[in-house]
Structures are given as C-alpha cells and as structure tokens.
Amino acid sequence: MSNVARQTWDVVVVGAGGAGLRAAIEAREQGLRTAVICKSLFGKAHTVMAEGGIAASMGNVNARDDWRTHFRDTLRGGKFLNHWRMAELHAREAPDRVWELETWGALFDRTRDGRISQRNFGGHEYPRLAHVGDRTGLELIRTLQQRVVALQQEDFRESGDHEARLRIFQECTVTRVLTEGGVPGGRVAGVFGYARESGTFLVLDAPAVVLATGGIGKSFKVTSNSWEYTGDGHALALLAGAPLVNMEFVQFHPTGMVWPPSVKGILVTESVRGDGGVLRNSAGRRFMFDYVPEVFRAQYAADEAEADGWYEDPEHHRRPPELLPRDEVARAINAEVKAGRGSPHGGVFLDVSTRLPAAEIERRLPSMHHQFKQLADVDITREPMEVGPTCHYVMGGVDVDPDTAAATGVPGLFAAGEVAGGMHGSNRLGGNSLSDLLVFGRRAGLHAALHAGGLAPARRPRAGDAQVAAAEAEALRPFGGAEQAGGGAEPENPYTIHTELQRTMNDLVGIIRRDAEMAEALERLAALRARAERVAVEGHRQYNPGWHLALDLRNMLLVSECVALAARERTESRGGHTRDDHPAMDPAWRRVNLLCALPEPAAGVRLTRRGLPAMRADLLDLFEREELAKYLTEEELT
Amino acid sequence: MSDSTDDPTGGPTDDPRAEATADGGTGAGAGPPRRARLRIWRGDGPSGRLTDYTVDAHEGEVVLDLIHRVQATLAPDLAVRWNCKAGKCGSCSAEINGRPRLLCMTRMSLFAPDEVLTVTPMRTFPVIRDLVTDVGFNYAKAREIPAFVPPRGLGPGEYRMSQEDVARSQEFRKCIECFLCQDVCHVVRDHEENKESFAGPRFLMRAAELDTHPLDAAGERGLDRARDAQKEHGLGFCNITKCCTEVCPESIRITDNALIPLKERAVDRAYDPLVWLGSRIRRRRRDD
C-alpha cells in the first residue's frame, strides 16, 4: 500500500459544485476539518454553466410571493411525486440561502429599489428567480469559491496554513466510498480515488462523506451536460449499499441548440422565454397553445393576445404556454418535429428578435447572444434560433432523509444537489436546482459535521488494507485489459463503448419511451457491460483521459441500467417520464416510488417499490380540492 | 504578444498512426468533411515536442472538436482540459498559432482551409502533459487578495444597492477564470522571476472589483484596496499594454475599466488619505 497516500479528515465532500461547496463551508463553520475532492479545477464544476437563475420566494418583484406559493409550484411541476418534506424545506429556506450569498460578496441584478431582482420562469407563479444576466451559475460558484478562500484566509491568519481546516483536492476522482469491513451498508470510513494529474492513488479516511457529484447526462448523446456528468455519485452510493430513487425521471430541456452538429445539445436558457421569447413551427404558428394539458388549463392563456398581455399585466392575464413546465414544452417540440413542422435542422424556432429591442436582448441575454453569434453565426437580435430537446437534468438520485440529507442504509453517507433524489418529483422547475444545492448542501454539511463530531476518534471506522488494495486493483484494471480479457477476445476502446452507450440511451430510453425499446436497451447495456470489462487503455497514468473514461464507464453503465429498469417498470406518463404505450398519468402510480439497489454487485440492479409518504395535512390544505383530484386517488382524497 | 509558437525541443514528428478518417468522439454529420492538419504539443515540459495529426473537420466545428477526434481515433491519451464546451467554465485555455484562446470557442472557419493549426499549452505555466498546464499560480494568487468584507450592521436581506452601482463590479465578475490574460501578460509570460510579486491582471481586477463593490467595508477595517494592490500585488508592474484585454474571451475591459482606475485611485490615495476616506463615506451615504 506504500503507493497510496493516506490522510485523515473529519468530513469529506465529493464534488465542488454549488451543493458540495455549500456543504463544505457549513462543515468547516461547524469547526470540523473538511476536505473537498473534485474532478476538475476548483471553480469549474457544472454549476458554473447555470444560466437563468435561482428560485427563492423573496417577494422582491411581486410581494404576494411566499414559500407556500413556491411549494405549490414545485409540487405542480413535479406532478405531486416530490417528497413533500424536501419541497417544504426547500421553499422555506431558499430566501435565506440567497441573501446569505450577498453577505459573501455576490452581486445579483437589482430591482429599482435596490433589492435583488427576480425574473419569470416556467412553472413559477411569480417572478422568482434571482439572477445575474444569464450567468447566474458563475456568480453562485464564484461566490462560494471566494467564501472558501475567505475561510482559508482566516485559518491562515490563525495557523499559518491555508489548508488547516478546509482543503480542496482538485482534479481528483473518487472511485469508491470505503465502508467499515468493506461491506455495502457498513459505516462510512472514507473515500478512495486517484489524482488525474499524476495518476497516483489517495485515500481520505473520514467518518462522514457527502456526495455532491451532480448528474448523469453524459450517458445520452444529445445533452447540455459536461464530461463530468457520468453519474459517479449515483454509482458510488449504489456500490456502498445506498439505494437510488426516481431514476426513471430524466429531464429533457426543451431548448438546446440543434445546429451546427458540433454544438448540438448546448443549452438555450429558459430565460429567453421568460423574457418574452416565443416558439414557432415551420408554418409560423405559436404552437404551444395547442399543447396546454388539462391539469394546467386554468393557469395558462388560451390565445396570443392574452399571453402577450401577461408580461405587462400578470394580474389580469394568464401565463403564456411557452412557460409551461419543461416536460410539457419538450414533448410539444418533439411532436411538432415529428409531424413535419420542424425547422430545417430538426428543431423548431425560438424567436426573441421580434419581441424585444436589440439592445434589451443584449442586456438581458448576453451569453445567449454571444453563444449563437460565436458558435452558429446567428444574431438572435435579428433572427430566430433553432432549438430542440436536450438531456439536461436527472430528478432521480440517492434516496435521502429530507431533514438531514443522510443516505438511506449507509451510516455516515450524505447526498445533496443533483445527485440526491426526491426533491423535484417527476420534473424539476427551472431555477429550483440552484436553490436546492444551497438548501440541502448546507443541511448535508451540517449533519455530516454532527455525525463526525459525535464520534470519538477511537470509534471511527477505518478501511482495511484489503479494501484499499481491491479499489486499487479495480482502478488499474484497464491497463491490463488486454491480458485479462482472455479467450483471445479483442480489447475494447473506451471511446467506442461510450459512444454506443450514448446512442443506446438517447434512442431507446430518451424523451418518448416504449416497452420493447427499453427491453432492447437493457440487452444492449448488458452487452456493453461485458465489453467494458475488456476495456484497455494506452499510455501511462499521468493525465490520461482514455483511462479516466474507462473508469467512468462503470458508473455510466450502472446508472443507465437503473434508468432503463425503472422507466420500463413505470407504466404511466408523468413529468420527465413519457410512455408512448402508457400515455396517461395514473394516480395509483403517484403513490409509488421506485428504488434501485445493488445488494449483490455481481447480480445487477434490483428494483423495488415503496409507498410515497402521505403529505402533512396543512400542506395539503394549500391546494384546492379540485386540483388535488387531478393527481390523487379517491381513497387519498377522503 | 508573440506570434511564434513554443520552441519545440524536438522537431515535428510523424506519428505513424496519425491519420484517420473515422468519425470519432463528438461525431458530426453535416456536409462532406474536409481534412484538417493539426500540430499538437505532446509530452511534458522538457521532453515534449510537436506532433502532426490529420483528422476530418465538419461544418461549424471548433478546435476542441478536432482535438477530441484526435483523442478518439489517433491518440487516446492526449491530455486536454475542458468541461462545458460552451465558453462558460474557462477550462480549455491553450494557444493556437501562438495566440491564447479557448479551444471550445475557436471556430475552424476562422482559419484558411489549408492552414496547419499549431496547438500548444499556455506558455506562462508549467506543462503537466500535452495541452494541460499547472495553473496553481493562479489559485495561490487568488488567496492573496483579501476577501470581501461585509458591512457591519446590515443583515442578510438588508443589502440595498442600485443596478448602476453594481454594474461596475459585475463586469469584472463575468470572469470565467480561463487565465488567458494571466498567460499573455508580458510581466510574467517570460519572466518567472516576477511571478512572486505580481498577481496578474485577473487578480488585480479582483482587487478592483472589491474596491468598487458598493458595500465592501474593507476601508472601515483600515484596508485600502487600491494601495494594497499597488504595494502587495504588483499593480505597478502593469504598463497598460492592454494585451490582457485583447485575449479576454468575456470581452472584459480589464485595462481600461479595472487596472487604470485602480492605478489612479492608488496614486490619489497615496497622496491624500483623507480624500480616500471621504470618497468611501460619500459612497456609503449615497447607497443608504
């Protein structure tokens, strides 16, 4: 074991996006020695890409807004499959989390009276998203990054060491969560990983580990997600013995770029529609009026005049249907393209050029303006964009306790942010992720600190040498891939397997799903898993992307299997899960969560059903009975 | 800024495998591809050299697409940093024909079809491998700039600032920390010896950003950020060549809007601390 560096910390946070950094700040402020470990450079995590804003019912633009309204919108968006307690905590605590950022130096756009400005977004009843132009994620991550630095400066003044109590291990990848005795479900003992730069291994011993690794989009061909999104935290949790919930719910954002091919999937922020942009088909029709589903009829405009009136006078007009929740808009675009009314490159038109003056577009949507000009030679102040659905966000994730963010079944393991499940139900509203990161990141950090602080040093579990050696052998396997393949089988190229996986998920478990296709996907995934065993890489361990991808494949394949299994099981359509063969929403299914677990790693993923906890009565009372009747069963209503 | 590329210690080589037509990695599909020739820095600092590769280039592609195609088809272990592929994270900084650029935002159509593109790592930072450099210098400098000081007596939710007043700092907060400005600045580009005492444009701009933050209370704690930049972070080294501004992918006017005003404030205040104190007090009142 001489070549594995080993250090002891109180709390280890895996991930340096919004959730991870907020967790780390909290754990450090609780007085615990905290290490953050992340795959890319500090400040580059996926959160940096978030554009539109962060949802919090501060009521700065419309004073009627409050946490109850935010809670209601969140449940409607998730089609009532959300864990109600998470949605409640989220709605109640989001404003404090945003205001706190200001005390750390964040500079949001302002209202006329000097408060934080808030913008409209799909599914939110009032203007609710705090933002900085269309680069809100950058502001969020930079503020948290600078807060980390501020704490490090404090420690430096006290101890002469910036990293005494808070250290970032950047460009390091965790490949295993270590547990007591090396068994799934054992108490957390730390993490095992490698440094990308040198290829050397490291173990961080710690009794509390927070997973904050983000999402899974890189298993799909067309996605807005970066290379980091290989579902690592999802897989790490499964392998450590913690189940995942709601994995069938994957959000396809309605507006990704479609042209040129090299940028296909890159996000076009929903703010374009929030600020007045409209969707049209090849015949010039604003087709979203044709797709307002029954459950939302009461809240959305029936014609263009009413919709256009809403931007100026929301009290007396219903909302434009372009601002329906994302799943509805994505399906509508899909249907228009299928019906032959798409744009030249297989999308539809998103037009803001005829809706706002050019200067206003440049002010409100600077990075969209830049992105289209630079990458597609399109000037969005003069012409429409072409857009289509892109894989964007996973609602499913580690099953957690709402109050503490503790993962089910593994003491000392916590999860927050996109890697955690439950909060968003079957579909996430725009802006609700950034707030989720802060609310539950803080809670995870707090409870990880309480967990670690409550254990006397002698009582901390420690991973044995055998467990570390096994993790090391697993990580080195691709270098011996060819020999291990045996039987004369050809070694496999990790890039090829990745490409085939992406195509499989995109084509067979994508935005519209059918039983037979998912069955085929599961077969293909099994074949890819077998081939992935034979992956071989060239070169040495120093900054070797081929090797890194080879190791990520385990995670992507595991998570994809969960998505396909759960999606095949749920025979209804709800939120981010649309079944061509079961197009209706079924109240009986609303009471069911699907859990994926890995009790015997060799035996594959096991799927179980669990009842959704009943909502507290005072929260149920926030809805009209008429509305509840659209979602709940007869039995629940009485 | 220099036009020439890094001096390769060995000449360009012909990698025997360096030829592929397969459509790898990101895959593309529009129109017939053309063949593009790339000359990419391979290896670590002392023993690296330029290696030639030829791959397909499709309509609309950026240089990073081609690097990925080289990775997927010819050189699986080619090291390159990237994350978002949308110009938002600042990971993919490198030099193309000697000019610091983001690989993901540099369109192939910028170059003549028969032009050979030389892609090298950022020159100011030590090479780890291939196109990846050790940018630790920047993280060390980030820690040296004193953090935001929250105003006393204002709780969360009580901050009031006008859009006009935050706009100045907001321009600087557009920074994606690509470090291209740090790479290009002649103060450190070929002068290792200056690194210790010079924070570089990105972090001098950070000082300017906090100095113009409407509610930063550093002054009340006796910290004059402009003078601190001058005395502790090497503002005086900057002779306003504007090279940093030219390469900034966010089009931040680093020199005109951050560095020059910061220099002016540092000078004014050096002469007359009362003027500086007065300006802080006036600013606070207006925001109240």
Ligand SMILES: Cc1cc2nc3c(=O)[nH]c(=O)nc-3n(C[C@H](O)[C@H](O)[C@H](O)COP(=O)(O)OP(=O)(O)OC[C@H]3O[C@@H](n4cnc5c(N)ncnc54)[C@H](O)[C@@H]3O)c2cc1C
């Ligand atoms: C283009 C785009 C725009 C968006 N806009 C918005 C918006 O306007 N509003 C909104 O609310 N949401 C938005 N979202 C969604 C939101 O940005 C993400 O859901 C959120 O940022 C996820 O944050 P996180 O903290 O969970 O993870 P991330 O920020 O993704 O961070 C994950 C971290 O985990 C690390 N990591 C992963 N695996 C490992 C491993 N094995 N070992 C070590 N480290 C690891 C990564 O390096 C990274 O540091 C957007 C998403 C995209 C793609």
Ligand code: SF4
């Ligand atoms: S303007 Fe100053 S900081 Fe910018 S490149 Fe020139 S000398 Fe460096």
Ligand code: SF4
């Ligand atoms: S100021 Fe511009 S060039 Fe410098 S690091 Fe920031 S974004 Fe990059």
Ligand code: FES
């Ligand atoms: S990959 Fe993010 S800026 Fe280029």
